Amino acid sequence: MSEITPDLVRHLASLSRILVTDEEVEKLAGELGVIVDAVAEVNKAVSGDVVPTSHPIPMSNVFREDEVRPSLSQQEALSGAPDSADGKFRVAAILDED
Amino acid sequence: MAKDQLMPYEQAIEQFEVVIGLEVHVELNTKSKMFCGCANEFGSEPNTNVCPTCIGLPGSLPAVNKKAVESSIAIGLALGCQIAPTGRFARKNYFYPDLAKNFQTSQYDEPIAFDGKVDIELEDGEKFEVLIERAHMEEDAGKLTHVGGATGRIQGAEYSLVDYNRAGVPLVEIVTKPVFGAGAKAPELAAAYVRAIRDMVKAMNVSDARMERGNVRCDANVSLRPRGQEKLGTRTETKNVNSIRSVENAVRYEIQRQAHILAGGGSITQETRHWHEDRGHTSAGRPKSDADDYRYFPEPDLVPVVPAAEWIEEIRATLPENPALRRKRLQGDWGFSDLEFRDVLNADLLDQVEATVAAGAQPQAARKWWTGELSRLANAQDVSPDELAITPAQVARIQQLIDSGDLTDRLARDVVAGVLAGEGEPEEVIEKRGLKVVTDEGALVAAIDAALAQQPDVLEKIREGKVQAAGAVIGAVMKAMGGQADAARVRELILERAN
Amino acid sequence: MSELVFKPASELAQLIAKKEVSSLEVTTAFFDRSEKLNEKTFSYLHLDRDKALAAAKQADAELAAGNVSSPLHGVPIAMKDVLTTKDAPSTAGSKILQGWIPPYDSTVVRKIREAAMPILGKTNMDEFAMGSSTEFSAYGPSKNPWDLTRIPGGSGGGSSSAVAGFLAPLATGSDTGGSIRYPAAVTGSVGAKPTYGAVSRYGVIALASSLDQIGPVSNTVLDSALLQDVIAGYDPMDSTSIPTSLGSMAEAVRRADFKGLKVGVVKQLSSDGFQAGIKELFDDTIAKLVAQGVEVVEVDCPSFEYAIAAYYLILPAEASSNLARYDSVRFGMRVEPEGNPTIERVMAATREAGFGPEVKRRIILGTYALSSGYYDAYYGSAQKVRTLIQQDLDKAFSQVDVLLTPTAPTTAFKLGEKLDDPLAMYLNDIATIPANLAGIPGMSVPNGLAKEDGLPSGVQSLAPAMQDAQMYRVGALIEQLYVAQWGAPLIAQAPNLEVANG
Ligand SMILES: [Mg+2]
């Protein structure tokens, strides 16, 4: 049986900054439960001494020289922003008033 | 905001053992950012040193700055760390508007450097060894300004503005192991440690190391436990303590605050706190619900850093001497008293004095020049002594001319003035201004005779044993010679006449 | 309707190079058709005639001045909307990026422009490439030109339907678990996923960074090879980009021969779970090769059994992090809830409104797979499965030059058929996923119409990492055998779209 409880879904949704209704939480808990049960079998496949592969083509030491390249103009940088002021990206207050 | 209750410091130390841990973030002074080619530059117009990568636009990718890796390895070596045979970048996931991708590209379980130590000596000579857990590479975040509300602070602001110029600036985060046993000196040790790191990265020239600009920033962890207790107490982390004085004050404050709570039977909340230097206290930071789960995983857009042994040795060869060891060596070599040496350090003149000595001056003479006349002149010009238009070699040369009797102290000061005025090397100034000491005895004797004629009773007084009477004649002779006479020789000649 | 649109890209390129037709004529022909038929297939999210024709005129002018920029000079192309373009919206099929015009071109788009290839438009896709049918596009599904009631595959269903419907001679795709190859198989077209790192990912709106790869979509193997030659190559902007050249794929196609060829059939991907007609066509392909003297052996890849599970942990994990940047601050949609919301609430409301259900599902799944306490069991184990799959493949490729599998377990299913069953949807990628996990190249080539439903099927050729040329060689040989049988590529048998009803 799945360990994906509605509370866990709520926590994960909050970690991922996605607003969810109670209805969605229930639905997601069900769907994710089925998926997690299916994918959990990866555990069975591997033993401790297998090295994980995080990059399919083994490479290392890929660097760029410390050289300055052209940046965007301020206008280009802000061109996609929903809101801006004084050359900066404008966002809602960070803290609740209290 | 409710004011914290504090326990008197001595009492707190008596009852509790203090454990500190320090995380110092060093901004590297590379030309470009950690993962993109934007300029690593302070003070530009907002959002002009940005590109798709450092503002996290869809599709953008990071590329590692080689110099930043070299500087990180250098810092690791200077901290006595081992350099990891394989280092890996990892993503630290959390949402915050100054973090363009909502993850910080950092390092997690495979930092570039680990297991080091730094020796710290406090002012009273007591020595501590601070163990280094790790030093890892990461990127800085952008800068938020909070608008509206009463204070311009984050609390009560109407909205905030983000400038990503700083986003992606390379950082090295240096993390200590818990430091035990400093007792009452824990705050002082914390400050001395941060100073040592700052001096080190400055001497290495891997960072501008200007704390007022945030080039070096400290997060201070403090926990207390009752004396004799094995288990560590709950710690708080005071963030972004941005001056050496603040480090000391913030640690001391947390000790007193926590002691009061614990003594009253309360418990410490594990939290981040903010230090307010102006008000001299810490306040609880935003309780971060995500703080416990950053969901680190290897950065799939980057490949591992596998530094070859030769590369590490090449970097090691470029390391300057450890600043603390260098200071110890120089004080010994020069034979300065603690007071004399501290004067040099406080005025930030170690390099100048060292170079002047290297150019041939006696250490004491070099010290006197830089902490005396040259500091005075610099002060008058509102610059620091090392910004004066005179080189240590020129200072050494002038001192040499004094030692050989070619210049008097007064003449030497004129020569310095000439050099600063751009009149050329000391010799040229002497030539142009005619500042050489008069060594022609005939001229001196004539001047002495003329002076004695004005003060006929002087020779008599000298014969009676009142040798100091010669002073008046010496003064007159020096004046007549325009200061360009050797006062000692004039005195000798006067005494000869009296015999 | 101009007959030009039915010609393969390689032929169009020759006609243009010989100045028998202009790039402008060719581009106009595709535009005329696209503007007329896009409402049937919904291949394109964005079409821009003026910009494409201007680029075509420029290509003609270059040619007139004697400058040939590439072997595909003047041939128009459709871009999957996963690639950033600084002159057109780039949405990745998501509402959260609706109308976003990036301030920069992806490396692939830059190379396409430098190759003097006019860009016709941006093609539809499942939102952030999460899906196998384009039904998860925020803008509505694309349709399969063979049967407008069926899916064109996904996530690159816009590109596959554009090419199979002759709305573009070429297109780009992005393949994270089969998003190029699966759509190619179900639309009777050709699609190739190059070796991971062969084509730059700079400017590719990321799904799962360690799996994503850009590749060509076309109606012939040579056309895909020509396009891969244009878009591949080292890019310092992508740290995972392969620094060495993999050679010319077009050369590999032109020189393809059967001599000494050894082919492996994967035991785990040749029996269970495949539609009977698909299995039959696959056996037919193998028989055709054997008839040419090709040696065929069965290889065992036991770890393939865990490929889908590993994939559906790694992909959501990386995606959950890659998609964190859609937060309403620097670009894209912003939703402000009632009252005086904090930034945290603005972000959460924006992401709620801007992401579709599949994206949310995978972000939450990925967040789970990475969270403390679960990492080792899920993400960590999945990364170990990759190692096992690579070991299986190393062993297999020590015996054979390429592996062959059916590309997809079934032919195109009906729109809506699997929408409420995520797990069933995920099984479409069973044969394509191992290549992404291992980083090796894979391509799908049409091998006939299934007997049950008369819909296209594809055969997949897999080669060792960096040996894309081998994959193309075998793809070209299989194509040759079928063209010899049918007299033309399979796509020539597609129904006439102009009279088709959805
Ligand atoms: Mg850090």
Ligand SMILES: [Zn+2]
């Ligand atoms: Zn940048």
